[in-house]
Amino acid sequence: MRNRAQGVPEISVVLACRNEEDNAVAIAAAVIEKLDPIVESFELIFIDNESQDGTVEIVKGMCARDPRIRLIVNTRNFGQMRSPTHGIYQAAGQAVISMCSDFQDTPDLLPEFVRRWRAGSDIVLGVRQSEKSGAILTFMRGLSYRLQKRFGDYAIIPNATGFGIYDRRVVEAIRALNEPEPFFRGLLVETGYAIETIPFKRPPRAGGKSNNNFFTLLDFALNGLAGSSKKLLRAPLYVAFLISLLTLTCLVGATVAAFTGHSWQLWLFAAMLEGQFGLLFLFLGLLGVQVALVSERTRNQPLVIERERVNFPDGA
Known part of the structure; x- marks a missing residue:
């Protein structure tokens, strides 16, 4: 196990959320269930990107019951690049796990993430084996990867969304870049640290409705390409x-x-x-x-x- 300063949690889990009132309690319970037996100390940070439902109040209730659960509430929707990255920067753990709150990033991988990080890996990413989406979204996703490979300054890992564990020095290296529109999975590659991958099958969404549609995914792809390619x-x-x-x-x-x-x-x-x-x-x-x-x-x-x-x- 790596050395850890006193009072600093070993692991921070950052849960990006928006309109996840149907999933917030369940995802927190699932993460705690996976980490409690193997991690001495950890924190869960929900970062809310202007939810219009009861997500904030639900998470506040969890915060009142469990001091390991924390909450950041944004003043508005800052997008799916900036908000999760800000949450990662606020984490205090020696290693940071980033994941979504809708169970499409499976908590089952968390013990393996921690094991590999403790063994010396700086970055371990979960890679989705398949993406169940319509023909148009599948085409756009494939086109995005091809454009990124052709024009990007560095190659990204297809179907790796950023779900994974990052050592503290990786987080600090990315923070030092001071990128205003951080395409985080691209920045992970830009740091030059070695990346391990673990394939997994994307589970169905547990509840609620996805905030993504064709236009949000297109905007994300274009921002990612523009932000990672000179x-x-x-x-x-x-x-x-x-x-x-x-x-x-x-x-x-x-x-x-x-x-x-x-x-x-x-x-x-x-x-x-x-x-x-x-x-x-x-x-x-x-x-x-x-x-x-x-x-x-x-x-x-x-x-x-x-x-x-x-x-x-x-x-x-």
Whole structure:
């Protein structure tokens, strides 16, 4: 077992939730059931992203009965990137487990996560073996992975949603990046720490209705790709290079046509038109590089704004 400072929980479990009144009590009980026999001390942190049902009051009731359960309530919905990441940053444990509150991240893996972390693994992720969704969502998910693989600065692990355990030094390394729209599973890879995976079958949702739909998943995929790829900002430079080759080809064609007595005007017109597009994409590419540099130098904004927090130690 790794060394642990006195008073610091060994494990923190961060449960992202929104409108989970049907699952909150059950998921907390399931997590406690799995960790109680194997972990000396742990905390459960619910971070609520503007629930419109009774989730907050239900979790507050659990907090009153069990001091290990804590609650963060956001002032509004800050999205499914920023809110869970903020919760992870507030965790005090030597290792942090991140999972959803609707049982689609199965608590059955928690003992194995802890075992592997204690054995020295810095990151252990659960990888869903299958995704039961419609044809459109399946296509969009596959397209997202292909785009990420092609244009991303680093490869993400398909069907790994971020459900897993992270050592404290991994969490601190990601926090130091100060990413305003943190694509957390991509940032895990960016840290360079070794990642172990455990395949699991995604169980059915225990209760309530999913907050995700086609548009929220599309927004998540696009934000993830944009947040983990600087190559996209440089893409116009590559287009400008290709257009410049076409422009040069047309100029050569115009020259040859002029010397051989053929019509050269269309060749020259095409070269002028392509040259203008080439300059436009060159400008966009240079602008994109500048945007990337500005982004790197100005990462400094809170992930969420809290309305209240419950059961946290004084000063935490």
